[in-house]
Structure formats: C-alpha cells, structure tokens
Amino acid sequence: MPRDREKYNAWMRANRHRYAEAERARRRTDRYRAHERGRAVERRAEQRRKLLDFLGGRCQRCGIADERLLQFHHANGGGNQHRREAATAPGGKGTSYRYYAELLAWARERPGSVELLCANCHILAEWELEHGREDIA
Numbered sequence: 001m002p003r004d005r006e007k008y009n010a011w012m013r014a015n016r017h018r019y020a021e022a023e024r025a026r027r028r029t030d031r032y033r034a035h036e037r038g039r040a041v042e043r044r045a046e047q048r049r050k051l052l053d054f055l056g057g058r059c060q061r062c063g064i065a066d067e068r069l070l071q072f073h074h075a076n077g078g079g080n081q082h083r084r085e086a087a088t089a090p091g092g093k094g095t096s097y098r099y100y101a102e103l104l105a106w107a108r109e110r111p112g113s114v115e116l117l118c119a120n121c122h123i124l125a126e127w128e129l130e131h132g133r134e135d136i137a
C-alpha cells in the first residue's frame with residue numbers, strides 16, 4: 001500500500017475489492033470488535049453523564065446522588081417504548097448511547113417530561129402512574 005496520498009487513492013481504486021476484503025477481515029477480528037465495544041461503552045457513559053448533569057445529578061424525590069441508582073423516568077409513561085424506538089444501535093437493545101442522546105434532546109424540548117429518580121423512587125413513580133397516587137402506611 002503506497003504512502004503518497006494520490007498513489008494511495010489510485011491504488012485503492014485499482015484494488016478496491018482486495019481492500020474491501022481486507023477491511024471485512026479486519027472488522028471480524030476480536031481486536032477490532034473489542035475496540036468498537038470499548039468506544040460504545042465510552043460514548044454511552046458520556047451521553048448518560050450529560051443527561052445526569054442536565055437533570056440535576058440526584059433523585060428528584062429523595063435527593064440521593066449515587067449514580068449507580070439513578071434512572072430516567074418518563075413522567076407521562078411510555079419510557080419502554082421510547083427506549084425501544086431510540087435504542088436500535090447496530091445489534092443493540094436497551095440503553096445505547098443513541099438512546100441517551102435522543103432522551104437528552106427530548107428532555108430539553110419538554111421540561112419536566114423526564115425525571116431523574118433513584119431505583120426505589122422510580123418503582124413508586126411507575127406504580128403511581130398505573131394505580132394512582134396513594135399513601136401506603
């Protein structure tokens with residue numbers, strides 16, 4: 001493979017099929033896949049961080065700030081469907097960086113529509129959405 005840019009481009013055009021085959025082989029390697037997984041993990045964490053910052057970084061009901069417990073609650077429901085629609089990363093499901101990016105844009109456009117809640121408060125919030133708010137003593 002020539003170093004000079006123009007020669008490289010000419011070489012690429014002349015050897016397009018060989019190059020494509022080499023590229024496909026490279027993408028099948030464990031090393032490449034691990035690299036891509038690592039990037040996806042980083043980008044996901046970055047997007048989640050932006051969302052946490054935007055929503056105040058602590059549970060909006062009880063105030064706990066342990067990020068391992070914090071979840072994003074759709075105040076009017078529909079969170080599961082929203083995630084399924086937005087999270088269709090290649091081969092992915094669940095909370096990809098695409099979902100977090102989409103959710104951040106969505107939350108910015110609709111103040112109050114996404115609440116940052118801890119896992120316990122989130123369970124209660126979902127229960128209240130389904131059954132109405134009740135005091136259980």
Ligand SMILES: [Zn+2]
Nearest residue numbers: 059062118121
């Ligand atoms: Zn809470």
